[in-house]
Amino acid sequence: ETGVTQSPTHLIKTRGQQVTLRCSSQSGHNTVSWYQQALGQGPQFIFQYYREEENGRGNFPPRFSGLQFPNYSSELNVNALELDDSALYLCASSLDLTVFYGYTFGSGTRLTVV
């Protein structure tokens, strides 16, 4: 059984650029959520995907978008990067939308926007 894996681990981008972050869910998990964790803060919910459809979104602008693939892996895309987008982005998977025992988190991707 594998856990949640995220890539890349670190990334530096320039303001205005676009970025794609990737996540492989834990084996057997079909629900994936993305969180943004700014320095010194707790994780903040961005959105969640279930069976390739968005299933809930936090207070993030439309330039944050995502995808979930048939194998339940996922991507987070951010367009028109801003300096405030610099943060740790966490992917979290869970067994199923109908059952929640808690998330399994990845190690995160640290994004720096300069």
Added chain:
Amino acid sequence: AQRVTQPEKLLSVFKGAPVELKCNYSYSGSPELFWYVQYSRQRLQLLLRHISRESIKGFTADLNKGETSFHLKKPFAQEEDSAMYYCALKRGAQKLVFGQGTRLTINP
């Protein structure tokens, strides 16, 4: 609005002393609360859920609806308990609202 407050950003106790990490929440419905822990250079991991009323690594947490609290407690701290602790409230279908976290340091 649903909110989780962890009033202490830093908490330092001596090994063998009791530990209590505070968590208060605001939620109008029936809350479902969690504690997550992040050890140094490790990923965020679930410590315990109030629904299961379990004790993990000697930690317990009791939901007090009157005081809207879910404090995490351990009677005798160990050095390996040093970590970042986050309290989280489940809102809707699997969305978690996290507190800002408390960094716990256990002094030898």
